[in-house]
Amino acid sequence: MNSDRGLDVDAMLAADSVDTGCAAGFEILHRYVEEELVGGEPARAHPGVAAHLESCPACRQDYLGMIEAAQMFGDARPSAP
Amino acid sequence: MQHLVEVGGGVSFPVDLHGGQFVLAVEDRPGPDNMDALDPVGLDEASRAWVAGLRASGRAHEECIVALHAHLLRVARHEVARRSGSLRIRGPELEDVAQQATDDALRAIRSKVADFRGESRFTTWAYRFVMFEVSTKMGRHFWRERRATLDDESWERLPDMLTGAPAQHSLHREFFAELRRAIDQDLTALQRRVFVAIALNEIPMDALVRELGASRNAIYKCLFDARRKLRASLSAAGYNPPYAVSGAS
Numbered sequence: 001m002n003s004d005r006g007l008d009v010d011a012m013l014a015a016d017s018v019d020t021g022c023a024a025g026f027e028i029l030h031r032y033v034e035e036e037l038v039g040g041e042p043a044r045a046h047p048g049v050a051a052h053l054e055s056c057p058a059c060r061q062d063y064l065g066m067i068e069a070a071q072m073f074g075d076a077r078p079s080a081p
Numbered sequence: 082m083q084h085l086v087e088v089g090g091g092v093s094f095p096v097d098l099h100g101g102q103f104v105l106a107v108e109d110r111p112g113p114d115n116m117d118a119l120d121p122v123g124l125d126e127a128s129r130a131w132v133a134g135l136r137a138s139g140r141a142h143e144e145c146i147v148a149l150h151a152h153l154l155r156v157a158r159h160e161v162a163r164r165s166g167s168l169r170i171r172g173p174e175l176e177d178v179a180q181q182a183t184d185d186a187l188r189a190i191r192s193k194v195a196d197f198r199g200e201s202r203f204t205t206w207a208y209r210f211v212m213f214e215v216s217t218k219m220g221r222h223f224w225r226e227r228r229a230t231l232d233d234e235s236w237e238r239l240p241d242m243l244t245g246a247p248a249q250h251s252l253h254r255e256f257f258a259e260l261r262r263a264i265d266q267d268l269t270a271l272q273r274r275v276f277v278a279i280a281l282n283e284i285p286m287d288a289l290v291r292e293l294g295a296s297r298n299a300i301y302k303c304l305f306d307a308r309r310k311l312r313a314s315l316s317a318a319g320y321n322p323p324y325a326v327s328g329a330s
Binding site: 009010012013014015019021022023026028029030031033034055056057058059061062065066068069070072073074075076077078079 | 209212
């Protein structure tokens with residue numbers, strides 16, 4: 001956050017009242033990711049999760065990792081590990 | 082009275098009639114001992130194969146576990162490589178993190194597979210556990226590489242951090258003076274520690290989770306409350322979002 005460009009104070013102080021928190025977000029993160037990958041609008045259906053992923057650096061990393069992994073590896077099946 | 086309902090493909094389920102509606106018979110609802118009843122209509126073929134393998138016994142189960150471990154390890158290796166740049170973890174340590182994360186993720190998946198409801202592909206559902214374990218393990222490694230000090234030094238330099246040089250505009254100086262005062266006086270000691278560590282020192286949340294022995298959710302709640310307090314303090318002083326000070330000179 002304190003990058004060469006300086007602080008993003010708005011991001012640093014982001015605190016949306018609809019934010020679900022980490023635990024509730026984790027519970028539906030797979031649905032959120034899947035909806036996004038099929039071209040849906042999960043942020044509209046789950047605004048609390050969207051707000052959380054904007055504000056929580058740890059869950060955002062997990063979300064970005066899941067998006068990338070699901071795109072690259074998600075079609076795997078047991079017979080072809 | 083039970084009835085059989087065919088859902089296609091020669092698959093049928095026993096159902097009970099309750100209040101004029103058919104519901105899946107109790108003994109066939111998804112659960113630890115009857116995952117075979119998991120919505121076979123909506124589930125894609127690969128997900129069905131993973132779940133069937135995990136629910137199988139004997140050699141079929143063992144082969145599925147081996148295949149799942151190999152798959153999760155591939156995903157974990159990719160993920161630790163993706164995150165490695167920001168945490169200065171290299172070579173053998175990356176492989177250690179990937180292996181440990183895979184083992185623990187597989188353990189979690191095996192114990193929670195009854196919770197899988199087919200709301201996504203099985204793999205996407207499983208990747209949550211890989212990501213969580215990678216985050217946890219990398220948070221642990223963070224402290225081996227860096228003994229960050231969670232002191233007040235960073236926020237004392239707050240105006241300098243805006244542009245890399247002392248703030249020039251009096252308006253910005255006043256804003257940051259108020260923010261600094263609020264961090265110092267309006268936050269609890271724990272809120273100040275969490276906020277300074279994450280927002281200013283860029284310490285990964287999961288590293289702080291380990292350092293403070295709390296859950297990720299608890300640390301985030303602390304950060305969230307700190308942010309709300311600071312926003313309220315700034316608002317009382319006449320500063321409201323958007324603060325429009327990022328990158329200003």
